[in-house]
Amino acid sequence: MSHIFFENISKINSLIQVRSERVSVRYTNFMLGFIRFFYLKGIIRGYSVINYYNWEEFYYNHVNHLFIIVFLKYSSGTCPLFNKLKIISKPSRRVYWTFSQMALETFSRAGDGYYIISTNKGLFSSVELILLGTYNIVTSGEVLLRVEF
Helix, strand or coil: CCHHHHHHHHHHHHHHHCCCCEEEEECCHHHHHHHHHHHHHCCEEEEEEEEECCHHHHHHHCCCEEEEEEEECEECCCEECCCEEEECCECCECCEEEHHHHHHHHHHCHHHEEEEEEECCEEEEHHHHHHHHCCCCCCEEEEEEEEEC
16 A cells, blocks of 8 residues: 555545545556445445546656546435545554454444455455455455544
């Protein structure tokens, strides 16, 4: 995870507070997977990858700029589906949880959100990971952030 991920998360947080319809974030493969995860969970309306093409910069530096346009989703018109994305694991302080820690944290705060966890099998919500953990499919992972309702 790079600083670009954290910049993008703070940008989404600030624009969800002002009820923006869409937000533009910088493209990384990890960010695209993260946005795709949100889309599959129904948290956002959709997304689109665009190429910002500056001919002069491309000609001299051979640089293309890719962005992801995220279309935010609101329930009943103006209420966002989540209030905040709280970053848990940072580059200076990584947070890893085992199956038992995930179950304890998820069930102790069951009504006000869930965690997004990165594993060797991909991104999962804490609830999904507990279900997979009962079958010993996935047993631990890095806690990226908390989706708060």
